[in-house]
Amino acid sequence: MNYAANAYARTSRSAPMTPREAESAVLIKAAQQLVGASHGLATGDTRPLNEALSFNQRVWTILASEATAEENPLPVDIKQGICNLGVFVLRNCLDTMIEPTPEKIANLVAINNEIAAGLQGNPG
Template identity: 40%
Template sequence: MHNAAQAYASTAKTAKVDQRELEADLFMRAAAKLQAARERFADEQLVDEALEFNKRIWAVFLPSIVDASNPLPAELKGNLASLGIFVFRRMDEIYAKPAAERLDILVSINADIAAGLRGQAAA
């Protein structure tokens, strides 16, 4: 996973796109994949791919949130860290007890994070 974080950081440094917009796009892509998996929940490969994509994004995002050099206010960092822990637990629950409706909250969280990164009110 360390290589994924390095690749993400490298891309973020060289990308012409605003960092926050890049992150928002990733969270929206994850939300879309999870929504598609929810709609076709019987397709185990689609569900696995959506969950794996989501896991990779959160595995990079979460450590960057709790990093001491992150300038976000401590309370916001704590809230986002708690949210990240919830996301990982929910994904574990989906693997343990598959149910399409368990994906709904992950779709919502990712869309809300994307909206926040874009400075928009959550839907």
């Protein structure tokens, strides 16, 4: 099992959570890691940022894979939307690794926080 899946499993075991709550918690954790790692940009140390971006990629890979699985009962249009958003996030993670900017990081953080809020029932 990879690092993101382990983190997901630990989060879901730490307190009784629904799957939606666990997904939200992992997205928030990834967003927090991105924010924390972004402070290294000023010094030129991109290693923490690349680690946070890799974690975010793993989280989104798992979310998109689970959401689009054939046995998932979500409607097809919702599955497609999650898949499209996952692809967008993965591309933006790679782009941010190549050319990091505060704006790119902020966009990824905003996406994670918005989806986490929606999963918690607090849209926008």
